[in-house]
Amino acid sequence: MPTSPTEAEPEYDLAVIGAGPAGLAGAVTAEELGLSVCLLDSSPQPGGQFYRHPAPALRAARPEALHHDWPAFAALRDRLAAGTVRVRAAHHVWTVERLAGPDGEGRWRLHALAGADGGRPVRIRARALLLATGAAERQLPFPGWTLPGVVSAGGAQAMLKSGLVLPGRRVVVAGSGPLLLAVAATLVEAGAHVPLLVEASGYLDYARHPGVLAAAPGKLLEGAAHAAALLAHRVRPLTRHAITRVHGTSEGSGAEVRVNAVTVSALDRDWRPLPGSERRVACDAVAVGHGLVPHLDLATGLGCAVRTTPDGASALVLDAGQQTSVPGVWSAGETGGVGGARLARIEGELAALAIVSRLRGRPRATAARARRLARARRRLRAFAEAMAAVHAPGPGWSHWLEDTTEVCRCEEVTAGCVRAAVDGLGARDTRSVKLLTRAGMGWCQGRVCGGAVARLTGSPPGPDRRPLATPVTLAALAATPPDRPAPDPTAEPASDARTGPTAPTTDQPSADTGPTRSDTHRGDLP
Amino acid sequence: MRRRRRTPVERVLARPGPPFEITFDGRPLTALPGQSIAAVLWNAGVLAWRTTRVAGRPRGAFCGIGQCFDCLATVNGRPNQRACLLPAAPGDAVTTQKGDGRADLAD
Numbered sequence: 001m002p003t004s005p006t007e008a009e010p011e012y013d014l015a016v017i018g019a020g021p022a023g024l025a026g027a028v029t030a031e032e033l034g035l036s037v038c039l040l041d042s043s044p045q046p047g048g049q050f051y052r053h054p055a056p057a058l059r060a061a062r063p064e065a066l067h068h069d070w071p072a073f074a075a076l077r078d079r080l081a082a083g084t085v086r087v088r089a090a091h092h093v094w095t096v097e098r099l100a101g102p103d104g105e106g107r108w109r110l111h112a113l114a115g116a117d118g119g120r121p122v123r124i125r126a127r128a129l130l131l132a133t134g135a136a137e138r139q140l141p142f143p144g145w146t147l148p149g150v151v152s153a154g155g156a157q158a159m160l161k162s163g164l165v166l167p168g169r170r171v172v173v174a175g176s177g178p179l180l181l182a183v184a185a186t187l188v189e190a191g192a193h194v195p196l197l198v199e200a201s202g203y204l205d206y207a208r209h210p211g212v213l214a215a216a217p218g219k220l221l222e223g224a225a226h227a228a229a230l231l232a233h234r235v236r237p238l239t240r241h242a243i244t245r246v247h248g249t250s251e252g253s254g255a256e257v258r259v260n261a262v263t264v265s266a267l268d269r270d271w272r273p274l275p276g277s278e279r280r281v282a283c284d285a286v287a288v289g290h291g292l293v294p295h296l297d298l299a300t301g302l303g304c305a306v307r308t309t310p311d312g313a314s315a316l317v318l319d320a321g322q323q324t325s326v327p328g329v330w331s332a333g334e335t336g337g338v339g340g341a342r343l344a345r346i347e348g349e350l351a352a353l354a355i356v357s358r359l360r361g362r363p364r365a366t367a368a369r370a371r372r373l374a375r376a377r378r379r380l381r382a383f384a385e386a387m388a389a390v391h392a393p394g395p396g397w398s399h400w401l402e403d404t405t406e407v408c409r410c411e412e413v414t415a416g417c418v419r420a421a422v423d424g425l426g427a428r429d430t431r432s433v434k435l436l437t438r439a440g441m442g443w444c445q446g447r448v449c450g451g452a453v454a455r456l457t458g459s460p461p462g463p464d465r466r467p468l469a470t471p472v473t474l475a476a477l478a479a480t481p482p483d484r485p486a487p488d489p490t491a492e493p494a495s496d497a498r499t500g501p502t503a504p505t506t507d508q509p510s511a512d513t514g515p516t517r518s519d520t521h522r523g524d525l526p
Numbered sequence: 527m528r529r530r531r532r533t534p535v536e537r538v539l540a541r542p543g544p545p546f547e548i549t550f551d552g553r554p555l556t557a558l559p560g561q562s563i564a565a566v567l568w569n570a571g572v573l574a575w576r577t578t579r580v581a582g583r584p585r586g587a588f589c590g591i592g593q594c595f596d597c598l599a600t601v602n603g604r605p606n607q608r609a610c611l612l613p614a615a616p617g618d619a620v621t622t623q624k625g626d627g628r629a630d631l632a633d
Contacts, residue, residue: 042592049591054540055613057560061539136593148573148586155590159610163565164534164558167573167587190534250584257574257584285573409588409596412580443595448588 008481012038013359015110015126017093017298020048021341022333023132025348028079033356033363038124040091040112046080047073048134049154050341052161066161066186069341092118092470096129096298106328113476121480128328128355131299132348135292135334138451140397143405144246145288149259153183153289166192168285172262174198174243177291177391181226188233196281197230197237198264200271201391209386216383218342240267244278244400246286259286272396291391292338293451297469299335302326306463309337310385311392314463320374321354322347330355339384346376398456407456408449410442418456429459546616550575557614564597564609575599575609579625600627
């Protein structure tokens with residue numbers, strides 16, 4: 001039950017953003033220990049990307065046929081159904097602001113857009129915030145990657161798991177990272193032929209981290225299970241290789257436009273393609289991805305501190321109880337460094353225990369549980385760091401780009417344009433490149449190209465900063481209720497910390513346009 | 527040994543309600559209840575339903591989860607709809623979106 005100050009803006013003890021493995025585990029654990037919890041997710045159904053499954057109307061009797069570790073999700077879903085967690089599906093949270101609560105304690109106000117067209121503004125208050133926003137795919141461009149039929153590896157899996165469709169019948173899977181094994185295994189399970197799995201790193205590099213492997217045998221078994229599934233379908237991973245060209249037709253319309261082959265090249269240890277090693281492989285689709293990166297738009301908007309992971313990504317700095325550097329904001333799962341679904345569940349549970357402790361005092365008989373979870377977290381975190389090191393993009397990757405290769409898909413900015421901005425005009429950071437070339441300025445706001453542009457620019461690693469975590473229409477902003485203090489007869493009108501004791505508390509246009517925000521976030525898009 | 531089920535729909539033992547029809551550039555396509563517009567197009571072998579603003583190149587779904595905006599389509603006359611997120615509904619008319627899909631505003 002929300003301890004609601006107003007009907008229009010219900011308040012909960014805890015708001016969880018993201019209903020993947022981490023968010024689900026955090027929400028059900030906190031609710032079972034007595035907190036009022038609201039769980040928000042942009043998808044119509046819980047599960048996140050990992051446990052994405054068909055819409056109810058498709059009436060899939062065995063969604064687990066396309067999944068690994070489905071029982072863990074089924075257990076979380078059952079606990080969710082048995083409890084009182086308020087699930088707000090199809091809610092896109094676009095920003096979070098800090099308010100002064102009536103008791104002097106901070107409150108978080110979440111702004112979301114709900115409904116099929118994402119046009120209905122919703123506001124929610126919470127005493128504690130758990131960010132479980134997961135990860136996004138890292139994409140490195142290559143010649144021909146904008147041809148229809150080249151899709152992201154995670155995208156191919158998402159379309160398959162939710163819509164039960166394949167981009168083609170012969171799908172080359174390429175890039176780097178353990179997700180490729182899972183994607184290839186899912187594709188062959190669904191009836192596709194995977195003629196080749198192309199990995200830019202070498203799996204043998206894991207052997208350089210023997211202690212980590214021995215401590216996380218489950219991870220080895222997971223990899224072995226994928227490898228066995230692939231062997232059964234005669235899918236042979238080709239390591240230290242990359243796609244260096246895509247062949248196909250981009251003229252005409254409809255079914256004529258598609259990929260018909262790829263050229264694959266051997267790479268040196270730095271991922272630089274070796275001339276003369278090219279071979280051509282026939283296919284009608286390509287699923288590509290170069291690992292995952294933490295999805296931090298909301299976290300960086302709140303000012304949470306980040307660290308750089310071994311693969312050059314930014315991840316949140318978290319304490320032993322999963323709290324970020326901002327008091328009252330916790331995070332679990334991929335946001336702290338990409339480590340997989342099991343680690344995410346463990347961290348979600350740990351975060352919930354810490355949040356309950358903070359709001360209600362240490363719950364009975366949870367100390368042993370927390371110690372057990374913390375041990376598992378330590379092992380899996382070490383594995384995650386080793387995995388990031390093994391699959392870190394090599395500096396030589398940009399040698400497979402041609403000047404005409406598009407880097408920014410939205411604004412159609414080529415590698416040649418980016419290089420001209422860097423080499424000819426002296427741009428040293430993504431912001432300068434953006435201003436000179438429009439790279440990162442389009443619909444996706446640099447979500448796809450930002451990492452590649454940063455690498456081509458040689459700018460130091462840093463988190464993406466986007467004041468709006470999801471596109472917001474002017475109509476939705478206009479429909480947002482005016483930001484006035486809730487009518488509360490016990491509170492002094494002048495006690496609102498947003499406006500200060502001398503400011504008028506009503507009809508202040510500047511306060512009505514949206515959340516207050518530090519100037520350091522302005523214009524800092526990649 | 528049991529024969530492998532060959533399509534995703536068969537693999538998950540899906541028993542959706544009756545299929546319905548949508549159109550793509552006037553051509554009828556079969557949709558299953560619960561599928562997105564992009565899923566219906568993929569199922570029909572259509573991978574491109576937009577041309578880019580600058581070079582007029584064909585594009586379709588890329589990220590599949592609403593992040594990349596490559597799958598924008600004009601649906602029932604409304605441009606810039608993310609086909610990978612939008613559920614298909616009976617009678618939907620999907621048309622290839624040219625550029626920003628707002629040529630009407632340029633007149």
